[in-house]
Amino acid sequence: MKIGIAQINTTVGDLTGNSQRILSAYKALVADGADLVLFPELAVCGYPPRDLLFKSRFVSDTEDALDAIAQQIGSVPAVIGYVQDRGPCITGRPFYNAAAWCESGEVKTVAHKSLLPSYDVFDEERYFEPAEGPTVYEWQGQKVGITICEDIWTHPDLKTSRRYCNDPVGKLAEQNIDLLLNLSASPWHEGKNEAREPLVQDAAERCGCPAVYCNAVGGNDELIFDGGSLAAHPERGLVAGLAAFREENHVIDLASPAGYVSEQFNLKGNAATQAALVLGLRDYAHKSGFKKALIGLSGGIDSAVVAAIAAEAFGPENVVGIALPSAISSQHSRDDAAALAQNLGIEYHEVAIAETVASAESALGDLFAGRAADVTEENIQARARGLLLMAMSNKFGALLLTTGNKSEISVGYCTLYGDMCGGLAVISDLPKMKVYALARHMNLERELIPVNTIEKAPSAELRPDQKDEDSLPPYPVLDGILRLYVEEGLSRAEIVEKGYDSEIVNDIVRKVDLNEYKRKQAAPGLKTTPLAFGVGRRIPIVQKYVS
Template sequence: MKITIAQLNPVVGDIEGNMARLIDTLSHYSCDTDLIVFPELFLAGYPPRDLLERDSFINKIRLAIDKIVVESVKFPETGLLFGAPITSGENTGKGLYNSALLVYQGRILLSQHKSLLPTYDVFDEARYFDPAPSIQTIPFKGETLGISICEDAWNDPELWPKRKMYAFDPIEELAVQGANLLINISASPFYVGKEEIRYRLIQNHARKYEVPFIYVNQVGANDELIFDGRSIALDKKGEPLLVCKAFQEEIKTVDTGEKGIPGLYKPQEKIEAVYQALVLGVRDYMKKSGFKKAVIGLSGGIDSALVCCIAKEAVGAENVLGISMPSPYSSRGSMEDSRKLAANLGVEFRVVPITGIYQAYLDTLKKHFAGREADTTEENIQARIRGNILMAFSNKFGYLVLSTGNKSEMAVGYCTLYGDMSGGLSVISDVPKTMVYELAKFINRHGEIIPQEIIDKAPSAELRPNQTDQDTLPPYPYLDKILQLYIEEGYGAQDLVEEGFDPETVKWVIKTVEKNEYKRRQAAPGLKVNTKAFGIGRRIPLAAKRDS
């Protein structure tokens, strides 16, 4: 059977637009394929979240499905398989299914609902959907199709070594029913290393049941989540027939009767994948939110330099403005380094000094602060002035402010609420400081873009004389190892000490992470690139007793 994989980038909520793309794909590719397969919830875009609770939204979905069914009559040789939310017709439960619809010659041959509804990390599907009451295979053009949706293929013991997540295995059931071609439509978000896990998972299914497996994943970015695509087609021995590109749309046709090509699949290099993910995250967030230009505060440090590079790659140099805002403690080198970076990238660069504004603040507060030593209060004032200036440019010219705090800083609160945390998108809030340097090295792989002076200088907020980050924080390599185990792996204090970390440092890190939860709750949405990011996938109470 010839199957066309439509690895496309839907817009959440744009039912008409997503439907138009589906029909356009059908009209262009129907002449040389038996079946065109689109990702999970393609008509709605994934994740639609509480849009699913609006009757008007579900009604628009239903009308779109009706139009697609009518349109399919024009292409009598080609079937369509796509994802959409549909009503269950039941008076109990959520009343909605996450479904895969097989449409052919003006009929819906099958509405296969999703069985396994993930409720961990960023997923909350049981909030909206009921699980499938049953699953079944379907004969189509001489084959017996076993159709599943995303998580339905993830009930593999290798993925859940401590405890099996689900009691039911939909892929096994489809195989028992005689499926000789397995198809999974998916919206599987990216994180570092997931691509290889996903490939191995699908390969295991193909080999175990000795049937070809077609896996179609969404591409694009929606809010915090980035979808890398990397759709695949495997033969019955688990060898790749086709591997789609990462982080870009692609439409490819494959013949499931052919033999796979050993070695065709090669995983992306980690840092390149993270960079491409962040670029796509910024590009889609801006495009889908209606922003054409971005503004960034350039401090002369590596974090803002990295964000500026990502923004330039995402939306073009002509759509990025970098602003240097020197204070009394800013080194001349920092401003000149920022100017050089902007020149290397070809982005507009402006200087807006804040010394006068800062002094006005100090004069205004002088009598109220009499008898007290200068401390972080005065440092934070500088950061908040800068945040206000960036927001003023946003208001006046319609720019999106991209905030530049990395994951290490966000974790321990080494950032100023309403200051450098100001912005509409926190680009690298899931990128540890050590990875920031790896990304800078990747950007400079063909020549200097980020000035070497920025990479070599000791990290500093430059909010007091001769300040460096390491005056306050443990060395970043050491800090990042603790944070990775604590935040992403769920290690406790004793676990970390047993791993060989200094007990006092562990205690300080955990206490600092916990007490800064309120800051992160108020932060701009951040792009997820690791297994556990701050944001929708990490729900820590604010008013609670702390373990530390």
């Protein structure tokens, strides 16, 4: 059997555009000899639709779009993800996360998702009713099991599997199916792709048949879908692997011993992080209607990495870098910013803020008389930069990118309405040491980011001779504590047991908790770790719990 995998990039709510993408991929794969074509989860409406589902016509419009698609499907079946209205019901949620088997101009059967994730960024129990079990559809004398995303995430080694009493793969194994299909929209984070291949292989072995997994690709808000669709055989192992972080349509011959694995399948490490951020930024901007990016260049490592990602995502001709030196900005920072812009080939300008800062300080002079200068005056500089950058963003219609990393945002080492201004926080889920690693990776072939930018001590340059380590522990220490506290949820005592100094741990945990209000007002950021700040982490701003 030849399975066409349609790894397509959909946009949430773009029913017309998504329908065109589905039909175009279907026709291409049929022309390439596919016997059956598989699409991602919720391909018609895009994933995740979230509360668009509660708009009065959204689900009915999605169903109409699916019906229109089905009418154009020929004798080669297509299995397509969409939302189905349950109709008048007394209990439960109003919709199903569904997959339609379309063939010969009509929908032959509909499968429903059994396991509904409601952790991290997922909230499917808010909208969908679970199926009682997976669907088996008989086609051309073969029994085809249809599952949707989470339905196969039941391996006992996975923490997520402990949330469920139901095992769809086990139920399908009992029915002696001949083929297992999985429609997926599985967002990427570091380590995610390493988990998928053994998961699909395990499903194939348990069911004793080939398993074909079609994943979505592209960015939707903070989520990045990496594709990496694959097929596994119970005896031959991996027989197909599609490219990561880009669209790809490919026909897989399950009977062929040769198989197909793209060179871009299962990217790892810094290469995967770079590809993910470029894809996430490009889609966030282009799907929102932005064609140009604007970045404040400080001469530091964070803005340099963001600029390099933007140059790749937009093309260097569509990126503008702005240096905003103050009266205390160092010459080497200005030189490093200019060198970066030249290396990347982006447009570059300097806009001095000394007069703007002096004007603000003068306006506040009488009110602040008799009070010593402190962080207030430092923040005036940062907010002057935010003011001017937002003005340029408005004037030129360019998306302003914020440049804060996860380490700084965690502890509030950032200025609200200052360097936090912008439409997207590109590296807000990258710890500082990961930013350095990514910068070095970007420089492997040629110097994009000036070596001085990488090697010099990091500084906000809001006061003379300022260094980040004046206010923070060394970044390797800080990142280690933050990983344990923010991502793993350990208490202060448990972190100290790992070998960290108790005074430092107490200070960092206090800063993380105190700065929740800042993060609630931050620009959305691209998710790259198992737990990012954003919709997947819901900590109250006003709370008194001390762990």
